[in-house]
Each structure stands twice: as C-alpha cells, then as structure tokens.
Amino acid sequence: MTEAMWEAYIGEDLPAPGDTDRARIERAVGARLPDDYWALVVAHQGQTLGSDPIAVPEQGEVDFGVLLLALSPATAGDDASYCVERCLENLQDYYPAGLLPFADDTGGNYWAFDFRRDSNQPEVVFIDHEIEGGEGVTPVASDFAGFQAKWAGMTA
Numbered sequence: 001m002t003e004a005m006w007e008a009y010i011g012e013d014l015p016a017p018g019d020t021d022r023a024r025i026e027r028a029v030g031a032r033l034p035d036d037y038w039a040l041v042v043a044h045q046g047q048t049l050g051s052d053p054i055a056v057p058e059q060g061e062v063d064f065g066v067l068l069l070a071l072s073p074a075t076a077g078d079d080a081s082y083c084v085e086r087c088l089e090n091l092q093d094y095y096p097a098g099l100l101p102f103a104d105d106t107g108g109n110y111w112a113f114d115f116r117r118d119s120n121q122p123e124v125v126f127i128d129h130e131i132e133g134g135e136g137v138t139p140v141a142s143d144f145a146g147f148q149a150k151w152a153g154m155t156a
Contacts, residue, residue: 005050006043009066011079016042017070025070025084029100031119034144037102041070046082048106054150056126056138065105094132099125111147114139 026032044067053061068087073080080086087101087110098116105111108129113122114137124147128136141147 006047007050009046009048010082011046011069011071011076014046014069014071014076014079017045021070021072024072025100028085028088029098029113029115031115031122033100034113034122036148037113037144038070041067041102045069045071046079054140054147056140059126059128059138062109062126063105063107064111065103065107067103068101091127095127095137096134099127099137101127111140112137113144 022033022038046066046069048066049064051064053063056062066082069076069079069083071083073083073086076083082104084101087104088099091099091101091110091112096116099112099114100122101110101112103111105126110127110129112125112127114125115122117123121143123139124141124144126138126140128138130136141150
C-alpha cells in the first residue's frame, strides 16, 4: 500500500482539533467517535484525498471529497460551513437521527457514521442529498476501518 495523497482544500491556517473538540462532537451525537477516524481528522481535517472513487451500492462511483473540520464553527470562522456540527445541523430535518457526517463528496452529499444500530462501532454510510429520509442513506462499510479499506493507500 502506498501513502495516501492528502491535499489542502480548506482551513490551512486552522489549528488541529483537540480533546475538547472530540468531546463536543461526541456530546452532539451521543456516542464515542472511532479512534481511527479521530487520528485521521486530527492529521487531515479540511483536506481532500487523492484516491480512486469509492463504489456505493445503487450510486456508482463516488469521490471522497473533503474531510470535514472537527473544530467548532466559531473557531473555523469563514470555513464554518465545513464543520461537522454545521453539516449535522443541515441534515437533522431531512434524515434519521444518529447520523454524523465526517466528509463530503464535493457534490452536496456526505459520508457519515451511522450510530443507529451500534453506538460503539458505527457503520459508514453515504447520504444522498437528493433523497430525503432513510431511503437517502446507503450503507457502505460495517465500520471506519472497512471504509478505509475501500480504496488502496488511505492511511493517517
């Protein structure tokens, strides 16, 4: 496996997220974030991954997009629209509770954790912004490690 090709997209001058950011997001979703995700977001928030598209059932090939910011919207300033919490607010009226976006596909859709079945090991799902409700949520991997394995070279 080769090293992932992370590229700056937003928030280049923003600080890395810390323990208080993690705790704030975990309170918002009511569950613990996967450690492997947290290590990735600390190292690469606001960056995009140069990788092959990911196969999503009934959607086809989808790009990873941007790893959302784990900082608070107040800390992110002009980049606040890319914060996990801001994206979560955008989803709440249209999709089931228990979903937490962590990346976009730069087309208005999200990659998200689905804590509805297991709050200790969330599935990874794809949320299609054009289909509201549960029908717009497609399972992609049983956990974050499985999601990372969907394309070669994605490492922290």
